Amino acid sequence: MEFTILKKSTKSKARRTRIVLPHGTIETPVYMPVGTNGSVKAIKHQDVADMGYRLILGNTYHLYLRPGIEVIKQAGGLHQFTSWPHNILTDSGGFQIFSLAPFRKIKEEGMYFRSHIDGSYHMLTPELAVQLQCGFRSDILMALDQCTAPGITEKEAVKAMEITHRWAARCKEEWLRCNDQWDGNLFGIVQGNFFKNLRKESAQFINDLDLPGIAIGGLSVGEEPPVFKDFLAYTCEYLDENKPHYLMGVGTPEYILEAFEDGVDMLDCVYATRIARNGAVFTHDGLLAMKKERFASDFAPIEEGCGCYTCRHYTRAFLRQMFKTNEIMGPMLATIHNLQFMYDLVEDIKKSIDNDCFKTFKKDFLSRYTGGERD
Numbered sequence: 001m002e003f004t005i006l007k008k009s010t011k012s013k014a015r016r017t018r019i020v021l022p023h024g025t026i027e028t029p030v031y032m033p034v035g036t037n038g039s040v041k042a043i044k045h046q047d048v049a050d051m052g053y054r055l056i057l058g059n060t061y062h063l064y065l066r067p068g069i070e071v072i073k074q075a076g077g078l079h080q081f082t083s084w085p086h087n088i089l090t091d092s093g094g095f096q097i098f099s100l101a102p103f104r105k106i107k108e109e110g111m112y113f114r115s116h117i118d119g120s121y122h123m124l125t126p127e128l129a130v131q132l133q134c135g136f137r138s139d140i141l142m143a144l145d146q147c148t149a150p151g152i153t154e155k156e157a158v159k160a161m162e163i164t165h166r167w168a169a170r171c172k173e174e175w176l177r178c179n180d181q182w183d184g185n186l187f188g189i190v191q192g193n194f195f196k197n198l199r200k201e202s203a204q205f206i207n208d209l210d211l212p213g214i215a216i217g218g219l220s221v222g223e224e225p226p227v228f229k230d231f232l233a234y235t236c237e238y239l240d241e242n243k244p245h246y247l248m249g250v251g252t253p254e255y256i257l258e259a260f261e262d263g264v265d266m267l268d269c270v271y272a273t274r275i276a277r278n279g280a281v282f283t284h285d286g287l288l289a290m291k292k293e294r295f296a297s298d299f300a301p302i303e304e305g306c307g308c309y310t311c312r313h314y315t316r317a318f319l320r321q322m323f324k325t326n327e328i329m330g331p332m333l334a335t336i337h338n339l340q341f342m343y344d345l346v347e348d349i350k351k352s353i354d355n356d357c358f359k360t361f362k363k364d365f366l367s368r369y370t371g372g373e374r375d
Ligand SMILES: [Zn+2]
Pocket: 302, 303, 306, 307, 308, 309, 310, 311, 312, 336, 337, 340
């Protein structure tokens, strides 16, 4: 994988980079929409591509359970199966087991878990996680890791970190073995819970594995915002700067700005698409809840100046009508707007880094944007 640093900020660690992947070149910072079951929810892949997105995420846990690896292999891989010709990053499945499986047990061999769909038992080993992702023909594959919640003891955190490291090494071995079948790029994941000594140790271990990229896991898992910021900045200090940095599962505008400032290059989150399905849409002044009474005869677009399909064709009043009547069109239109908002935000961030004014951009954006719903 070819990785080039294009530009570095002088006043922060924000940077612009280029990553050459099997299904095309991407420039960072980049935000990745999440396509859990093979689709980004409530939007066609063509519409996602038309906005400019060239890298989306797929969830191995979901795709492994349904439709299963054999169906995806028979289809010719995940790109062909889902009609997405651009890049796909898949996670290892570990995080979903952590958050969805009704039963899970961490063993040296791997993660033993029960499916949330039909109750069947499975063992996800590091080797299987890599084989599945090679079978998907993922452009970026993630190593199997053990994510932990805040509040555990240091002893428990050490145990989870050490198993994450042993699994990462096994993933690397399997990935090298599978290289002749599919030339994807494996990223290792830094863990260490909320212990700085462990975060540092984990970053150094993953750096030393010398994989194509490095991810930060186990953040934004319920900790307070100042803790998130502190641990993110601290962890980023120790990442090999000549590798892409991927912050997993983070995606509110405030957190994205924080992450890019610390030198994160890539991130993904279901936030933009999930809140859209509940009728919440982004504006530069904060979120709007489309179901509210005050939009009943508001014939303005969601946001003046937004170039998305929704804002060019529909009013707030119409969106409210769709959400109030539970029409499928509501989530569809709101998803288009929210993904366009995120895309445009990241494009603006890129420009601000190019012009070396990222910190000013961040300050200006946050002075207007209120995270909560605007009244
Ligand atoms: Zn719009």
